[in-house]
Amino acid sequence: MSTQTAFTIEQFYKFLSEGKLMAAKCQKCGKIHLPPRPICDNCYSQDFVWKEVSGKSKLLTYTVIYVAPAQFQALAPYAVGIVQLENGLKLPGVISGVPHDKLKVGMDLAVDFEACAAGQAWPQWQRYCFKPVNV
């Protein structure tokens, strides 16, 4: 695979479909962008390299959605949250596989690339969700 692959959301999702969480690392300033963006917001460079990142993460914040937009109502209640990855990046997503009363800020999560029930309907998050590590 060429490192010249376009740094687009489409490519990001393509990697996700292959089970890889890939970020774009700016060659100039080293900032890691996840999801990737075409221009570094730190130094405005367009010189990136793909970098695989670990899906190990901690839950930073979450919300349980009881009243969802009409097209997602069948999935409610479901939990969405923001996790912090090992390299400090933050990523939003659906949290699956945890009873909602067991969700805790700071709990260990891992990115899961299997089809996630609640994630299916989310156009932006359809290819991954977060699952607890030790269950």
Ligand SMILES: [Zn+2]
């Ligand atoms: Zn940069």
